[in-house]
Amino acid sequence: MTAPAVPERVDGFGLYSFSVSPVHRPRSVPELVETLARLRAEGAPVVFRGAGRSYGPVATNPSGPVVEMTGLNRILSFDDAAGVVRAEAGATIGDVWRHALPRGFWPPVVTGTEHVTLGAAVAANVHGKNHWKRGSFAEHVPEVTVLDGDGSPRRLRPEEPGMARVVGGWGEGGPVVEVALRLKPVRTGYLDVEGFALGSLDETLRCLEEGKEDWEYQVAWVDCFPSGAALGRSVVHRANHSAEPGKGGAGLDLATQSLGTRVAGVVPKALVSRLLGLFTSDPGMRWVNLGKLLATRAGGTRRYRQTLAAFNFLLDSLPDWRNAYLPGGFIQYQVFVPKESAREVLAEAIRLQHEAGAVSYLGVLKRHRSDRFPNAYAPDGWSLALDFPVTRRGAPRLIRLCRRLDELVSRSGGGVYRAKDCVGSWERRIANRIYTREF
Numbered sequence: 321m322t323a324p325a326v327p328e329r330v331d332g333f334g335l336y337s338f339s340v341s342p343v344h345r346p347r348s349v350p351e352l353v354e355t356l357a358r359l360r361a362e363g364a365p366v367v368f369r370g371a372g373r374s375y376g377p378v379a380t381n382p383s384g385p386v387v388e389m390t391g392l393n394r395i396l397s398f399d400d401a402a403g404v405v406r407a408e409a410g411a412t413i414g415d416v417w418r419h420a421l422p423r424g425f426w427p428p429v430v431t432g433t434e435h436v437t438l439g440a441a442v443a444a445n446v447h448g449k450n451h452w453k454r455g456s457f458a459e460h461v462p463e464v465t466v467l468d469g470d471g472s473p474r475r476l477r478p479e480e481p482g483m484a485r486v487v488g489g490w491g492e493g494g495p496v497v498e499v500a501l502r503l504k505p506v507r508t509g510y511l512d513v514e515g516f517a518l519g520s521l522d523e524t525l526r527c528l529e530e531g532k533e534d535w536e537y538q539v540a541w542v543d544c545f546p547s548g549a550a551l552g553r554s555v556v557h558r559a560n561h562s563a564e565p566g567k568g569g570a571g572l573d574l575a576t577q578s579l580g581t582r583v584a585g586v587v588p589k590a591l592v593s594r595l596l597g598l599f600t601s602d603p604g605m606r607w608v609n610l611g612k613l614l615a616t617r618a619g620g621t622r623r624y625r626q627t628l629a630a631f632n633f634l635l636d637s638l639p640d641w642r643n644a645y646l647p648g649g650f651i652q653y654q655v656f657v658p659k660e661s662a663r664e665v666l667a668e669a670i671r672l673q674h675e676a677g678a679v680s681y682l683g684v685l686k687r688h689r690s691d692r693f694p695n696a697y698a699p700d701g702w703s704l705a706l707d708f709p710v711t712r713r714g715a716p717r718l719i720r721l722c723r724r725l726d727e728l729v730s731r732s733g734g735g736v737y738r739a740k741d742c743v744g745s746w747e748r749r750i751a752n753r754i755y756t757r758e759f
C-alpha cells in the first residue's frame with residue numbers, strides 16, 4: 321500500500337498552465353495497477369503524465385490526480401537483428417538512443433528534446449524534423465501494451481482497432497505501460513549538415529519543398545519580426561546521416577554524443593541560459609533573430625558535421641532555458657496547414673502577429689506528410705511553431721491573437737497540435753465540431 325499523495329504544483333512546460341494535484345509516481349506495473357484501482361474506487365478522474373514536456377495543460381489535472389509514468393523506465397529487450405527495442409513507457413527517447421546508438425541504431429523519429437517518454441510519444445504521436453521522410457512516431461511502433469479498465473495488460477498491434485484510441489489519444493486510450501519501437505540502423509553518430517540564410521517566406525517554402533526528398537532532416541528557424549519583402553526570412557538547417565566515419569571514428573559512443581557544458585568549449589551553457597533572460601523582450605529578441613540571420617548570411621552556406629544529439633536536441637544543452645520567460649512563462653502555438661493554402665496562411669499568421677503587437681520570439685517551420693492515424697493532426701503540408709512570452713500587460717492581446725490564429729487555421733482546413741496548445745485552441749476546435757454536428 322503506497323502513501324496518499326500530497327497535492328503539489330504540476331506545470332505545463334511553458335510554465336503558464338499548471339494545476340495543483342496529488343501526484344502518484346508508481347515504480348512498477350503492479351504498483352500502477354494498485355494505484356489506479358484505488359483512484360477508480362475513489363471516483364477520481366486521472367490524468368497520465370510523462371516527463372511534462374508538453375507546453376500546455378495536457379498533462380496537468382485541475383480536477384483530480386496525476387499519475388506520473390516516469391518511474392516505469394526500464395529498457396526490457398533489444399533485438400539487434402530486427403532493430404526493435406522494447407521498453408517501459410516511462411523510458412525516454414534519450415534512454416532509448418543511449419542504449420541503441422552504440423549498437424548502431426537510432427530512433428527513426430525524435431523530438432526537439434530527448435526528455436520525452438515513449439508512452440507520451442505514442443499518446444501524442446510526436447513528429448520530428450524528418451516528418452516528411454519518416455512520418456510520425458507511431459508509424460514505427462509494432463506493438464504497445466496498455467492497461468485495461470480492470471488493470472489487465474492488453475497488447476495492441478497497428479492493425480488492431482484499439483490502437484487508434486491510443487495513438488494520438490492523449491491518454492484516453494488507457495495507460496501505455498510498454499512500447500516496442502523499430503529503430504533505424506546508422507553507420508555513424510554524425511550528420512552532414514548544411515546551414516544557410518534565406519530572405520523571405522517564399523524562398524524558405526520553395527527551398528524546403530525542393531529539398532524534401534533529398535534531406536532526411538529539414539527545419540527553418542523563421543524570424544517573425546520583419547514585414548514586407550523580408551517577411552518569413554529564415555535560417556535553414558538540413559542534414560543527412562553521415563555514412564563514413566570521421567577522423568575520430570564512427571561517433572557511436574556516448575562520450576562523443578555528450579552535449580557538453582560549454583559553448584565553443586569556452587562559455588558555460590548555464591551562463592548562456594541566464595544571459596538569455598536579458599534578451600527576453602521584444603527589442604532583445606528582434607536583435608537575436610537579426611543577429612542570427614546576418615551571421616549566417618555573412619558565412620554563406622556552411623557545411624559541417626554535427627553529432628546526432630547536438631543537431632536534434634539543441635535546446636537540451638541549455639539548462640533551464642525556459643526560466644528566461646519567468647515570471648509569466650510562455651506559450652507555444654503550432655499551426656498546421658495543408659500545402660495548398662500554406663503560403664497565404666503562414667504569411668497571414670505572421671502578419672496577424674504584427675497587427676496584434678505580439679510577435680513570436682522563435683518560429684520553427686517544418687514540412688509534413690499526411691498522418692495515417694485517425695487522431696491525426698498533420699496534413700500533407702506545413703507547420704509553424706511559435707513561442708510567445710506571457711506578460712501581465714501583453715496577455716489579453718496574446719489571447720486575442722491566438723483566437724484569430726484559431727480562425728485562420730480552421731478556415732484553411734488545418735489544425736493545431738495539442739502538445740503545444742496552451743490556450744484551449746484544441747478543445748475549442750473539438751467543441752466546435754461537436755456543436756456543428758449535434759445541433
Ligand SMILES: Cc1cc2nc3c(=O)[nH]c(=O)nc-3n(C[C@H](O)[C@H](O)[C@H](O)COP(=O)(O)OP(=O)(O)OC[C@H]3O[C@@H](n4cnc5c(N)ncnc54)[C@H](O)[C@@H]3O)c2cc1C
Nearest residue numbers: 368370371372373374379432437439440446447491496739
Ligand atoms: C524543447 C521541446 C521540443 C519539442 N519538440 C517537439 C517536436 O519536435 N515534435 C513533437 O511532436 N513534439 C515536440 N515537443 C512536445 C513533446 O514531444 C510532447 O509534448 C510529448 O508528448 C511530451 O512527452 P512527455 O513524456 O513529456 O509527456 P507529457 O507532456 O507529460 O504528456 C503528454 C501526453 O501524453 C499522455 N501520456 C503520458 N504518458 C502516458 C502513458 N504512459 N500512457 C498514456 N498516456 C500518456 C499525457 O496524458 C498527455 O496527454 C517538444 C517539447 C519540448 C519541451
